[in-house]
Amino acid sequence: MSDQLLALGVIGVRLYDCILTAQATAPEELSDHIVDTINGYLIRATPKEKTLLFHLACEIHDALSKNFDRVDNLEARKDVIKLVNVLINRARAFAGHHGD
DSSP: OOHHHHTTTHHHHHHHHHHHHSOOSSHHHHHHHHHHHHHHHGGGOOHHHHHHHHHHHHHHHHHHHHHOSOOOSHHHHHHHHHHHHHHHHHHHHHHTOTTO
16 A cells, blocks of 8 residues: 555655644645655755655645545545555656666
């Protein structure tokens, strides 16, 4: 369920925690928390991580708003994690990170 997310290492764990615990009802609110978490990590990210995280940050608002009306329950948050895994796979493919 969270394989791609946790495979990102420290930032993956931070994003996982953010998705499950951030105070948010609307998908846009959760997206803002996710992007803030990404932005806070970028100063220590490797160039490959920066590219992948940039693509993820660019897609997250649109993806969550199109797929969720509310994100204030555990089931929705689990589904957000699944969606983020899909977005990470896309970002890896786009950024040429297969197998990283």
